[in-house]
Amino acid sequence: MGMIESLEILSPGPLTTVQDLGRYRFGRYGVPPSGALDSFSLRVANLLVGNPETEAGLEITLMGLKVRVLTDVVVALCGGDLQPHLNEKPFDMWCSQIVRKGDTLFLKAPRTGCRAYLAVGGGISLVPVLASKSTNLASRFGGYEGRALRKGDLLFSGAPDQHLQRAGKMFKPEGRPSYTGDWALRVLPGPQDQDFPAESIKLFLDSSYTVSSQSDRTGLRLTGPALHRKKDLGDSIISEGIVPGAIQVPGDAQPIILLVETVTGGYRKIATVISADLPLLGQVKPGERVRFLEVLMPEAMIALQESENHINMLK
Amino acid sequence: MFYDPPAFRIMGDRAFLVELGDQISPSINEKVRELFLKLDRRPLEGVVELVPSYRSLMVVYDPLRTGLDRLREEILDLHQATDPSLVPEPKTLAVPVVYGSEFGPDLEWVADFHKISQEQVIRLHSGTTYRVYMIGFTPGYPYLGELPQDLATPRRETPRTAVPQGSVAIAQRQTGIYPAQSPGGWHILGWTPIKLFDANQWPPTPLEMGDLVKFFPIQKEEIICWA
Numbered sequence: 001m002g003m004i005e006s007l008e009i010l011s012p013g014p015l016t017t018v019q020d021l022g023r024y025r026f027g028r029y030g031v032p033p034s035g036a037l038d039s040f041s042l043r044v045a046n047l048l049v050g051n052p053e054t055e056a057g058l059e060i061t062l063m064g065l066k067v068r069v070l071t072d073v074v075v076a077l078c079g080g081d082l083q084p085h086l087n088e089k090p091f092d093m094w095c096s097q098i099v100r101k102g103d104t105l106f107l108k109a110p111r112t113g114c115r116a117y118l119a120v121g122g123g124i125s126l127v128p129v130l131a132s133k134s135t136n137l138a139s140r141f142g143g144y145e146g147r148a149l150r151k152g153d154l155l156f157s158g159a160p161d162q163h164l165q166r167a168g169k170m171f172k173p174e175g176r177p178s179y180t181g182d183w184a185l186r187v188l189p190g191p192q193d194q195d196f197p198a199e200s201i202k203l204f205l206d207s208s209y210t211v212s213s214q215s216d217r218t219g220l221r222l223t224g225p226a227l228h229r230k231k232d233l234g235d236s237i238i239s240e241g242i243v244p245g246a247i248q249v250p251g252d253a254q255p256i257i258l259l260v261e262t263v264t265g266g267y268r269k270i271a272t273v274i275s276a277d278l279p280l281l282g283q284v285k286p287g288e289r290v291r292f293l294e295v296l297m298p299e300a301m302i303a304l305q306e307s308e309n310h311i312n313m314l315k
Numbered sequence: 316m317f318y319d320p321p322a323f324r325i326m327g328d329r330a331f332l333v334e335l336g337d338q339i340s341p342s343i344n345e346k347v348r349e350l351f352l353k354l355d356r357r358p359l360e361g362v363v364e365l366v367p368s369y370r371s372l373m374v375v376y377d378p379l380r381t382g383l384d385r386l387r388e389e390i391l392d393l394h395q396a397t398d399p400s401l402v403p404e405p406k407t408l409a410v411p412v413v414y415g416s417e418f419g420p421d422l423e424w425v426a427d428f429h430k431i432s433q434e435q436v437i438r439l440h441s442g443t444t445y446r447v448y449m450i451g452f453t454p455g456y457p458y459l460g461e462l463p464q465d466l467a468t469p470r471r472e473t474p475r476t477a478v479p480q481g482s483v484a485i486a487q488r489q490t491g492i493y494p495a496q497s498p499g500g501w502h503i504l505g506w507t508p509i510k511l512f513d514a515n516q517w518p519p520t521p522l523e524m525g526d527l528v529k530f531f532p533i534q535k536e537e538i539i540c541w542a
Contacts, residue, residue, distance in 0.1 A: 024363050024364045024375075025363075025364060025365075026454075026519070027364050027365065027366035027373070027375075028351075028365060028366060028367060028450065028523070028524060029450050029454060029455060029512070029518070029519055029520050030450040030451045030452060030453060030454045030455055030456055030512075030520075031454045031514075031519070032454075033364075129514050129515065130514055130519065136454075136514075138453070139453065139454050139495060139512070139514070141514035141515070142514065187327075188325060188327050188328060189325075190324060190325045190326060191324035191325060191326045191331070191332055192324070238338070238339060238368070238369045238370055239368055239369060239449065239451060239452075239458070240332060240366075240368045240369070240370075240371050240373065241330075241332065241366030241367075241368055241371070241372075241373025241451075242326070242373070243326055243327060243329065243330040243373070243375055245327055246326055246327065263366060263451060264366065264368060264449065264451030264452060269326065272325075272326050272327030272328075272330075273327065274327060274328050275327065275328050275329050275378060297328060297383070300327075300328040301328065301378065304328065304378060304379070305379075308379065
């Protein structure tokens, strides 16, 4: 199986990285999962081009990515609508298409959402580090030399010609999430909701919070009504494991939705976003507003099964 | 205080914490280690990640393959079962440290703060065997305790923006080693040439939760022996 040069980065935009579905089993060494923030879109993009859903793709943030196609290859772009163009013409998302040697793909600016995911038929050929191709930017390992992509970087794919027949597949519109910019995220209370008085819990569920520009792949920082803990409790707790989607409340009482670059923490978590809504966290932009809806475990499971059913249609 | 039975704290629909006690103590941490090792050596269907910490074990699972009620039952069974073969003795790692001067820019300040000599600080710091309570914060960062009471020191008033890789530092009753350059508010006593995290090596860190660490002073001319 030949490895072939498939894409050249002409401009990376503010942040483009190689990500797969993340790095697990190394949390015991303090290694966070990393991986695609919107794993739903990456999985769909991979399945559209005939890759395993666990294959790596490019996570493109906001705008400005420009790539040159170096060989005929099938690609799919899913996630936020960053106004993709192929050779200056609008390029369809959520479907697999052949792009030809010499073509240029360019993502102009976000219309909806925050991140788009590009899958290439034949994948991104990179050696996994700790069993994943995801880029850990803070510790500089995995992905493409442990860093964000730069102008001039070349990406290789395995036997892309064998995926060309996958072109023309579409992910049906009813399965595509809507990125409204006014986000209602479903949560389960805990693990430390009991450390907050009833007023704080009510405030948390009744208010909307603005996403700060200080947000990144580590967390979405929110500003809004302060969520005070019960009196006589200290600022921090004994450090413990955390998962993406946990909503931490540090000393300043402003919540942070933790994302994929952290695996331990020492602050209380008032609630945790359910699995079905986790991929949406990758599409929330600074300046937008989020609200929280409390659900019960059975509702969370039904929501997850629904989104999995959409993905299973592609298998 | 031990929790018996352990407390399960739900973290969304794919993770929970099994809390085994309410404080930082070697015996509670050892209970966490036992449960972690049992679950690691006898993997349960659907469990995708285990993160042990001071007093709890985080279990992350695939909710499409298993569920909270089933896992709770399986984990309580495992918790009660005694099978010493699954819980090996922790190892002890001897860590060479060049104390003071440019390697430990806060040694003098710490000595002055406690009104003792720099040699006494070194003797206190290297005269204790520390337990790795957990690894976290950044990959390979060991939380080590406990520092002798006579060396307990508040954090720096102004954190450094860049603490060099290999720095050995203290704060309150803890000491730690920075596996990579990062910001930090602890007082730096010295530097070790031992590499604490390398994603391309197996295992990526020489330490595991529950291991023991003993520091010993070396001169800067000896660094080459560990390079």
